[in-house]
Amino acid sequence: MTCSILVGGAWGDEGKGKCITYLCDNDKPNIIARAGVGPNAGHSVEFNGEKYGLRLTPSGFVHTGAKLMIGAGVLVNPDVLFNEFENLKKYNIKERMCVDPRCAIIKEDHMNRDKASEHLAKKIGSTGSGCGPANSDRVLRTIGLAKDVPELEEYLTDVSLEVNEAIDNGEEVFIEGSQGFALSLYYGSYPYVTSKDTTASTFAADVGVGPTKIDEVINVFKAYISRVGEGPFPTEMTQEEAESKGLEEYGVVTGRRRRIGYFDMELAKESCRINGATQIALTCVDRLFDCARVQDYSELSAETKAFIEDIQTETGVPVTIISTGPDLKDTIDLRKELL
Numbered sequence: 068m069t070c071s072i073l074v075g076g077a078w079g080d081e082g083k084g085k086c087i088t089y090l091c092d093n094d095k096p097n098i099i100a101r102a103g104v105g106p107n108a109g110h111s112v113e114f115n116g117e118k119y120g121l122r123l124t125p126s127g128f129v130h131t132g133a134k135l136m137i138g139a140g141v142l143v144n145p146d147v148l149f150n151e152f153e154n155l156k157k158y159n160i161k162e163r164m165c166v167d168p169r170c171a172i173i174k175e176d177h178m179n180r181d182k183a184s185e186h187l188a189k190k191i192g193s194t195g196s197g198c199g200p201a202n203s204d205r206v207l208r209t210i211g212l213a214k215d216v217p218e219l220e221e222y223l224t225d226v227s228l229e230v231n232e233a234i235d236n237g238e239e240v241f242i243e244g245s246q247g248f249a250l251s252l253y254y255g256s257y258p259y260v261t262s263k264d265t266t267a268s269t270f271a272a273d274v275g276v277g278p279t280k281i282d283e284v285i286n287v288f289k290a291y292i293s294r295v296g297e298g299p300f301p302t303e304m305t306q307e308e309a310e311s312k313g314l315e316e317y318g319v320v321t322g323r324r325r326r327i328g329y330f331d332m333e334l335a336k337e338s339c340r341i342n343g344a345t346q347i348a349l350t351c352v353d354r355l356f357d358c359a360r361v362q363d364y365s366e367l368s369a370e371t372k373a374f375i376e377d378i379q380t381e382t383g384v385p386v387t388i389i390s391t392g393p394d395l396k397d398t399i400d401l402r403k404e405l406l
């Protein structure tokens with residue numbers, strides 16, 4: 068059995084939500100653990116005709132046989148989490164959720180500081196979710212932890228222990244990263260980045276798993292690129308160009324219009340290298356090429372195949388998952404052929 072980490076390859080919003088949902092519905096992991104920064108993330112999941120926007124709950128929730136976990140490195144806003152319990156009631160999220168007692172807690176004050184800060188809100192274009200100030204307080208060692216929040220008591224679990232025991236027992240473990248490589252505090256376009264590293268090694272540490280235990284790192288890219296917030300974007304196109312190609316997008320958390328650009332091969336190569344990617348998932352291929360809902364590689368046009376094969380050749384990483392629409396069925400899964 069396998070321990071996999073899924074990561075975003077660019078500036079977030081690569082369609083991780085769809086990929087995670089597909090992979091968890093298909094592979095049925097025993098544990099799905101959320102890594103990453105915190106509720107600054109927004110993942111979109113479409114399942115059985117319904118659309119969900121998630122900020123803390125693992126996107127693999129649709130696989131109801133899995134335990135859902137939030138690792139110690141992830142910032143938790145209890146209000147956001149409880150709200151998702153309510154919105155996802157029919158999936159028994161509350162009953163399956165485990166929160167590590169070492170998670171740091173976002174309070175009103177962190178959100179106020181995020182929104183009131185000229186530097187964070189204006190210059191960086193933060194999400195206003197309080198993550199930057201909370202991680203700053205964590206570094207200063209002044210922030211409160213989940214173990215001291217009575218409302219979270221029933222969910223507290225040593226996530227690291229559970230995940231490692233599952234791996235040792237040969238169970239399937241899926242670790243969900245959030246944000247994306249180019250938003251990494253270390254490797255992204257500093258200072259226009261988020262408040263933590265966002266590469267696979269940090270995601271493993273977020274849930275308390277050592278690097279020797281990871282089998283697969285799945286790096287997700289969109290067939291084009293989007294970025295919300297400020298900062299450099301070498302392959303950015305004009306808004307008019309994006310509109311003419313039908314590539315307008317708006318953020319899940321903030322509703323802000325996303326900046327759109329062409330696929331960036333140099334970024335893809337660096338992102339695969341630093342993440343140690345073993346597979347690439349490519350989403351929204353249907354929005355760039357005419358292949359909506361295609362489920363068979365042989366049905367893709369020569370131009371589409373050339374685009375995909377070029378990414379594979381340049382990065383040296385197999386493109387195993389190709390997403391051709393929002394529904395789980397709109398997926399070409401080449402893992403059996405390529406791995």
Ligand code: GTP
Nearest residue numbers: 080081082083084085109110111351390391392393
């Ligand atoms: P992550 O933050 O990486 O999880 O991405 P996201 O979920 O934030 O992406 P976004 O909010 O932009 O959602 C993408 C939208 O496109 C959602 O409605 C998805 O269901 C949908 N989507 C995902 N993959 C595809 C795809 O391959 N083709 C199309 N046409 N839509 C997709």
Ligand code: IMP
Nearest residue numbers: 079107108109192193194260261295296
């Ligand atoms: P913060 O993480 O809220 O401090 O925001 C810092 C930068 O990261 C801003 O440019 C945000 O737009 C961006 N960001 C943070 N989380 C996400 C995400 O999940 N998707 C896309 N951009 C994000």
Ligand code: MG
Nearest residue numbers: 079080109110
């Ligand atoms: Mg998103």
